[in-house]
Amino acid sequence: MSSGGETVHAGATHHPELRHHFESMAGQHEASAFGMWVFIAQEILFFGGMLTAYAIYRNLFYDAFAAGSHHLDVKLGTVNTAVLICSSLTMALGVHAAALGKRKATALFLLLTIVLGSVFLGIKVVEYKDKFEHHLVPGAHYSAESLRGAHGEELPADTARHSEIFFALYFSLTGLHALHMIIGVPIIAYMAWQAWRGRFGPAYYTPVEITGLYWHFVDIVWIFLFPLLYLIPHHA
Amino acid sequence: MPEHEPDTNAIDKGQGRAHRVEELHDHVVPIGVYVAVFLALLVGTGLTVGASYMDLGIWNTPVAMLIAVTKASLVVFFFMHLKYSPKLFWLSMAAAVFFLVLLLTGTGSDYVARVFLNLGNPGT
Amino acid sequence: MSTEPGGVPAPYGRPGAPPPPPERPGTALRERANYLSAGYGVKSWLLTTDHKRIALLYLVSITVMFAIGGIFATLIRLELITPQGDMVQSETYNKLFTMHGIIMVFFFLIPSIPAVLGNFLIPIMIGAKDLAFPRLNLLSWYVYVVGAVFTLYAMITGGVDTGWTFYVPYSTHYSNTKVVLTGLGIFINGFSSILTGLNFIVTIHKMRAPGMTWFRLPLFVWSHYATSLIMILGTPVIAVTVLMVALERGLHLGIFDPALGGDPILFQHLFWFYSHPAVYIMILPSMGVISELVAAFSRKTVFGYSFVAVSSLAIAMLGFLVWGHHMFVSGQSVYAGLVFSGLSYLVAIPSAIKVFNWTATLYKGSISLDTPMLYVIGFLGLFTIGGLTGLFLAATGLDVHVTDTYFVVAHFHYIMVGGAIMGYLGGIHYWWPKISGRLYPEGWGRIAAIIVFVGFNLTFFPQFVLGYLGMPRRYHYYPEEFQVLNVLSSAGASILAVGYLLPLVYLTWSMRYGRRASANPWGARGLEWEIESPPPTENFLVQPIVTDKTFQYGAEEEAVIV
Numbered sequence: 011m012s013s014g015g016e017t018v019h020a021g022a023t024h025h026p027e028l029r030h031h032f033e034s035m036a037g038q039h040e041a042s043a044f045g046m047w048v049f050i051a052q053e054i055l056f057f058g059g060m061l062t063a064y065a066i067y068r069n070l071f072y073d074a075f076a077a078g079s080h081h082l083d084v085k086l087g088t089v090n091t092a093v094l095i096c097s098s099l100t101m102a103l104g105v106h107a108a109a110l111g112k113r114k115a116t117a118l119f120l121l122l123t124i125v126l127g128s129v130f131l132g133i134k135v136v137e138y139k140d141k142f143e144h145h146l147v148p149g150a151h152y153s154a155e156s157l158r159g160a161h162g163e164e165l166p167a168d169t170a171r172h173s174e175i176f177f178a179l180y181f182s183l184t185g186l187h188a189l190h191m192i193i194g195v196p197i198i199a200y201m202a203w204q205a206w207r208g209r210f211g212p213a214y215y216t217p218v219e220i221t222g223l224y225w226h227f228v229d230i231v232w233i234f235l236f237p238l239l240y241l242i243p244h245h246a
Numbered sequence: 247m248p249e250h251e252p253d254t255n256a257i258d259k260g261q262g263r264a265h266r267v268e269e270l271h272d273h274v275v276p277i278g279v280y281v282a283v284f285l286a287l288l289v290g291t292g293l294t295v296g297a298s299y300m301d302l303g304i305w306n307t308p309v310a311m312l313i314a315v316t317k318a319s320l321v322v323f324f325f326m327h328l329k330y331s332p333k334l335f336w337l338s339m340a341a342a343v344f345f346l347v348l349l350l351t352g353t354g355s356d357y358v359a360r361v362f363l364n365l366g367n368p369g370t
Numbered sequence: 371m372s373t374e375p376g377g378v379p380a381p382y383g384r385p386g387a388p389p390p391p392p393e394r395p396g397t398a399l400r401e402r403a404n405y406l407s408a409g410y411g412v413k414s415w416l417l418t419t420d421h422k423r424i425a426l427l428y429l430v431s432i433t434v435m436f437a438i439g440g441i442f443a444t445l446i447r448l449e450l451i452t453p454q455g456d457m458v459q460s461e462t463y464n465k466l467f468t469m470h471g472i473i474m475v476f477f478f479l480i481p482s483i484p485a486v487l488g489n490f491l492i493p494i495m496i497g498a499k500d501l502a503f504p505r506l507n508l509l510s511w512y513v514y515v516v517g518a519v520f521t522l523y524a525m526i527t528g529g530v531d532t533g534w535t536f537y538v539p540y541s542t543h544y545s546n547t548k549v550v551l552t553g554l555g556i557f558i559n560g561f562s563s564i565l566t567g568l569n570f571i572v573t574i575h576k577m578r579a580p581g582m583t584w585f586r587l588p589l590f591v592w593s594h595y596a597t598s599l600i601m602i603l604g605t606p607v608i609a610v611t612v613l614m615v616a617l618e619r620g621l622h623l624g625i626f627d628p629a630l631g632g633d634p635i636l637f638q639h640l641f642w643f644y645s646h647p648a649v650y651i652m653i654l655p656s657m658g659v660i661s662e663l664v665a666a667f668s669r670k671t672v673f674g675y676s677f678v679a680v681s682s683l684a685i686a687m688l689g690f691l692v693w694g695h696h697m698f699v700s701g702q703s704v705y706a707g708l709v710f711s712g713l714s715y716l717v718a719i720p721s722a723i724k725v726f727n728w729t730a731t732l733y734k735g736s737i738s739l740d741t742p743m744l745y746v747i748g749f750l751g752l753f754t755i756g757g758l759t760g761l762f763l764a765a766t767g768l769d770v771h772v773t774d775t776y777f778v779v780a781h782f783h784y785i786m787v788g789g790a791i792m793g794y795l796g797g798i799h800y801w802w803p804k805i806s807g808r809l810y811p812e813g814w815g816r817i818a819a820i821i822v823f824v825g826f827n828l829t830f831f832p833q834f835v836l837g838y839l840g841m842p843r844r845y846h847y848y849p850e851e852f853q854v855l856n857v858l859s860s861a862g863a864s865i866l867a868v869g870y871l872l873p874l875v876y877l878t879w880s881m882r883y884g885r886r887a888s889a890n891p892w893g894a895r896g897l898e899w900e901i902e903s904p905p906p907t908e909n910f911l912v913q914p915i916v917t918d919k920t921f922q923y924g925a926e927e928e929a930v931i932v
Contacts (some may be wrong), residue, residue, distance in 0.1 A: 030908070031493075031500040031577070040332070041502045041576040047335045048568045048602055051342035056606035058346040059640055060614065063352055064624055066636055069354075070361065074631075084295065089292050099284040102275075102325045109274055149622035172631040178623035182614065219327075226326045230318045236291075237310040241298035269768035270490070334575065345603045348690060353639040 027214045039216045046220040050227045057231055060186065064238065065177050071172035074230075074244065077157040077165055079242035080175035081146065083137060087240040090133050091232065097126035098229045099196075101222050111211035116218065120202035123225065124163040127195055134188055141177070148178045160244035183235055190228045197221055275328045283324045290317045379869040387446025404807065404904040419504035420907055425490035426805070427511050428481060433874070435518060440867065442470035446846075447829075447860040455847035463846035464531035464541040465547065469533030472552065476559050477518055479790055480648065483655035484566055484601075485514070487797050488594045490805060492570060494898045494905065495588045497579025497914040502572040510565040517559030524551035533844065535645070538637045542618045550620050553612040560609040561649075567601030570594055580898075581916030588896055588921070589678055593658025596682035600647045600654075600689065608644035611637065635701050642693035650689040652786060653753075654682055656793025657724055660749050663796050664728045666894035667743035668735025669923050674727040681720035688717040698769045707766050712762035721757055726752065740892075741815030745796030748823045758780055759834065774844075777837025784828045795822070795873065802877065803891045805906040808884030814876045822869035828862025895921045 027033050032038040068075045104119030145153040154170035165173065201221050204210065210218055294313045302309060323329040328336060380523065405422045408414075415423060445466050449457040489507065493500050501507050524530060530552045532541040541549050574587075574595050615637070617623040626632040634888030665672045672678055720856060728750060737743070759781040763769050772778065802810055832855040837843075841852050848856070890899040897914055898905075 015579050029504075031498065031504065037576065041293065041572050043331070044335060044338075044576060044883075045503060045506075045568055045572045046339045047331075048571055049564075051338045052564050052568070052602050052606045054339075054342040054346055054612050055349075055603055059347060059607040059610035059643075061346075062349050062640065063614065065350055065635060066353060066357055066633070067625075067631075070633075071631060088291060088295055092288060095284065095287045095291065098287075098321060098325055099280060102280050103277065106275065106277065106280070149625055154307065168631070171629070174624060174630045175627075175632060178618075182617055182623055182625065186610075186613075192492075223326055226321050230321050233317045233321070233329075234314050237294050237314055241294065241310060243298050243306050244299065341599075342603065345690060349607065349640075349643055352643070352691070352693070353636070356635070356639065356703050356706040357710075359705045 025213055027216075030101050035213050039219075042106065042216045042220055043223070046223045052076060053231075057138045057183075057186070060179070060183055061234070061238075064183065067172075067175050067179065068238075068242070071157065071169070071175065072242075074165070074169045074172035075176045076242045077154075077159055078146075078173045078180065079171065079240060080244065081144070081157055082180075082240045083140070083238055086137055087135055087236055090130050091236045093126050093130045093133070094232050097123045097130070099225055100126060101225045104201075105215070105218050105222040106211040108123075108215035109212060113205050113208045113210070116205035116210060117202045119200055120198050120205060120218075124195055124198050124202070127198075131188060131191060134184065138181075141181075146177050148174050148181070152177070180239055183239065187228065187231050187235060190231070194221075194225055194228060198225065212216060273327075275324065275327065275330070279324055283320050286320055287317050290320075376521065380494075394575055397804055401523060403906060404504075404902060405907045406807070406904050408907045417508075419500070419508055419778060421489050421493055421501050421504065422554055422805075422905065422907075424504075424507050424511055426485050428485040428489065428514070431511070431515060431518065432478055432482055432486065436471055436870075438522070439470055439473035439871070442466050442473070444867065446470060447863040449846050450848075450856045451860045452590070453848050453850050453853050453856075458846065461531060463886065464533070464844070465529035467844055468530050468533050469525050472521065472530070472556065474786075475534055475648070475652075476556055477514075477521065479652040479786055480563060481514060481566070482790070482794050483659060484570070484594060484651075485510075485795060487590075487659065487794075487801060488570065488597075488655060489566075490896055491659065491801065492573060492591060492594060493577070494901065494909050495526065495591050495896060496574065496577060496582055497897055497910065497916060498573065498577040499564040499908050499910065501569045502577055503569050506565055507569055510562045512567070513565065513876055514562040517555045517557075517562060519555075520558060521552055521555030524548035524555060524717055527551075535641065536612075536615060537641075538615065538618070538634045539628060539630075542615055542624075542626055550616045553616045557609050557612045557616075560612075562603045563601050563605050564609075567605070570598040571602065574598075579914050579916055581920075583916075585676060585679065586916055586918070587679070588658075589672060589675065589682075590655075590658040592679040593654045593661070593682045597651050597654045599683075599686050600651050604644040604647040604651070604690070607640060608648075611640040613642070614640075615723035624665050633647070635697070638700055638702075639693070639695050642696045643690075646693040646696065647686070647689045647789045649782070649785070650685055652790050654685060656749070656797075657682070657721075659793040659797035659800075660728060660746055661724075661894070663742045663746045664731050664799055664801065664896075665923070666892050667738050667740060667892070668731050669738075670731055670735045671895075671921060671923055672727060673733075674723075674731035678724055678727050681723045684720040685717065688713065688720065692717055695764055695769075696817035698766050699773050704766075710810040711764055711766050715761065718757060718761055718764075725754055725757075726781040739816075741810075741812060741819050744798040744819035744823075745792045746818055748819065748826075749792045749796070752784050752792065752823075752826065756784030756789055759784065774842055775837035776833040776841050776843055779836060779843050780830050780833035783833070787830070788826055792822070795819070798873070798877070800892070801898070802880070803887030804898055804905070806877075806881050806884070807902075808880045809887050809891060810880040810884055811876050814872060818869050818872035818876075821865060821872065825862050825865030825869050829859050829866050830862070831856045832856070832862075835866075895923055 027038075028035055029038060032041065100119045100122040104116050104123060107115035107119055117183055141147055144156040145151055146156065152174050154165050154173045157165055157170070159165055159169070198221055203216050205218065290313050294310055297309050297344070298306065300306075322339065328339070405420055408420075409418075416429065418424060418427075420732045445458070446463075447465075449455070449463060455463065489501070510610060525548075528548050529550055530536075530547045532545050532547070532549060536549065536553070550814070574591060578587075614623075614625050618625055618627065624630045624632060626634055626637045628634065661672050661678055692710055692714045694706050695714045698707045698711075728746075739747075759777070763772065763778060763781060799810065799815055802808070836852055836859075839852065841848050887903040889902050891903070892899070897916070897920065900914070
């Protein structure tokens with residue numbers, strides 16, 4: 011049976027960031043990291059559902075998918091992939107700096123991550139504009155006129171129809187991915203601000219670490235989207 | 247989030263208070279590892295672009311996916327510290343991937359039977 | 371049943387149970403500081419991070435949603451009293467059964483036990499002060515409320531008529547109702563589910579008290595762990611599927627559009643990949659409740675504890691392999707159907723193991739037929755019938771005959787209502803003294819349980835017959851010869867409604883006038899029974915250390931099964 015109202019303390023002063031229901035900073039850190047990994051597990055299934063639709067249709071309508079993919083700008087896509095990989099590096103270096111208590115370096119790396127992420131989004135805007143101009147946005151004004159087959163020919167009617175599904179998935183997948191980046195940027199900005207104020211150090215850098223986990227995951231999604239959307243080879 | 251004196255470094259150095267300094271990570275990944283992974287990722291990107299211009303027949307897609315999985319693994323194990331994390335975290339990723347594969351193959355099997363092998367349904 | 375002065379029956383006069391504390395008439399609340407008294411006022415509730423208060427926030431919200439879903443059910447059963455579709459138009463009837471399904475599935479059954487009893491009990495049962503992420507827990511509730519508001523707003527401004535399964539292309543192209551808005555509400559609500567599951571998984575892994583090994587965990591915790599796995603792995607798939615439907619309908623991103631070559635069956639694969647495991651989200655927590663109750667009211671630990679624990683994981687795992695049994699007649703390949711049928715038989719096995727083990731627990735137990743136990747016994751019978759009829763449906767040959775008939779409706783209501791809701795009510799009654807610090811009137815509890823059981827069977831058993839005879843579901847007019855059975859069903863529904871209203875009344879009554887509860891009014895075992903009723907905010911004043919003795923019901927009472 012519980013005794014009368016005395017709360018037992020560990021004796022030492024608690025770290026100001028230690029929450030009342032955790033016994034130690036290490037326990038709190040591990041639980042928080044685990045929580046973010048579980049969230050990432052869920053995200054894998056989230057994107058995975060859409061990728062399943064993609065996988066089925068790619069196999070059903072390969073030529074249409076190849077034609078659609080061929081229209082996408084591989085150069086821009088490659089640049090964007092490189093930009094995102096750089097942002098992952100700066101993010102990892104930001105977490106590293108936070109764990110060592112280097113507040114200025116942390117803030118700097120996190121800001122660089124935001125800049126690179128913004129470059130990615132800017133390039134995406136350019137790409138989306140191109141789709142609008144070529145009537146490749148699914149809906150009433152969709153037209154497969156600007157798409158070409160393996161040998162530069164215009165697409166047969168069925169393939170033209172199916173190509174609209176490719177672009178529906180293109181916009182859905184990249185749009186969902188971009189949304190995740192748009193959500194991530196303000197979070198990183200908040201972390202940069204808190205790092206600047208000296209909130210993080212070797213005993214507490216959990217928020218930066220789990221922000222990093224989120225951002226790296228967003229990078230991983232793009233690592234898959236890039237070849238799947240931009241690099242579908244034509245088959246003879 | 248509660249406002250507080252942001253002098254965490256002072257607390258960590260134990261200045262002025264009897265306080266046990268806690269370290270969270272035994273392992274801080276050296277920067278060199280990060281840079282090496284970064285370069286590998288860029289190389290992988292170049293490889294996947296190059297491979298897409300080669301005609302490997304039905305192997306194009308598996309090769310692209312293999313490269314993507316390798317790149318993703320580098321990010322997961324090093325940037326995301328999974329290599330240095332408890333095995334429980336590995337298990338959570340394995341579980342997610344397993345169920346995604348289940349979704350893909352389960353759904354895919356219907357299409358393989360119906361469309362690609364044209365097994366269809368009896369009487370059709 | 372003996373009575374105390376004042377005519378209130380003394381419900382817990384079993385040997386070994388402590389006597390209830392004497393009530394002093396006229397005194398104000400004289401109780402030690404507990405989570406209920408730790409702050410009055412709206413802010414202390416709406417900004418709480420205490421898992422126990424959040425559980426009560428959920429209790430209120432899901433009761434409201436249950437009432438709304440129940441109103442739709444009432445309208446449906448009223449319409450079905452007569453063979454003609456004379457009470458509402460067909461389009462309206464489509465909206466009635468759609469909203470009934472959406473609210474009951476997404477806003478009542480899926481959150482109910484985890485969000486109320488799970489939130490309240492899991493930290494206490496494992497010896498922790500709170501869940502791993504208390505603020506995330508509060509966010510889960512707010513997300514639930516926002517999702518509910520969106521969905522109810524869609525309902526008020528026109529409703530949805532696609533069926534809760536919102537199959538394409540009807541939902542994407544042909545329906546003229548608030549599909550996107552409702553879908554948004556369901557999508558948002560999905561995140562509430564995901565965050566709750568995330569919280570439970572991390573908590574159960576990382577916050578167990580010293581000595582609380584995995585195989586000492588209460589079976590309630592095991593079942594919620596398995597449920598949380600499904601929540602994490604399954605919910606995102608339906609989230610993205612609803613999103614794709616909304617994108618197709620709203621932005622014309624035609625992923626399922628047959629005109630473009632899209633395949634409606636692909637939608638069904640994605641939909642049921644979650645929605646089948648979802649039914650295990652709805653039943654596993656209830657099974658966890660039953661495990662606790664059957665032990666407490668037989669005064670025996672559950673027979674075959676480790677089998678029951680692992681069977682929860684097995685159900686979660688196997689539940690992901692069988693979704694195609696909802697698609698036998700959809701146009702899916704018959705060979706896929708064959709595989710899904712066989713796997714569906716497999717998933718019945720761990721459920722059966724649980725039923726056998728609970729029954730074996732009763733054998734030579736010291737049974738007391740208090741209200742929670744009545745719900746347990748009802749569960750055992752009704753869940754068994756529901757589960758067996760599920761196997762009927764898993765047989766493709768029979769399924770072709772009864773699919774989309776009232777046979778299916780009866781089957782899943784036996785599980786969802788006869789199973790899940792009975793478990794929920796049993797759990798609410800069992801832990802009510804712990805949650806509220808009050809005893810409910812046991813006589814009324816038993817009466818309500820019996821009314822629920824009778825009403826339920828009268829409502830849904832005729833539906834098995836109706837379905838077998840060929841009455842299709844989702845129709846509001848039917849051939850004359852089905853009327854008698856429909857009238858029986860509607861009569862049963864009115865009795866069932868009384869059975870549900872009674873606890874609402876007497877539980878609310880007990881919060882003010884009920885006898886005060888001691889820490890362990892049932893004489894049960896478990897960490898939650900070692901702290902006060904109601905518990906202090908931090909649950910435990912001293913860190914509990916768990917040993918084998920924590921959960922034993924006394925060695926001399928353990929029966930030997932020969």
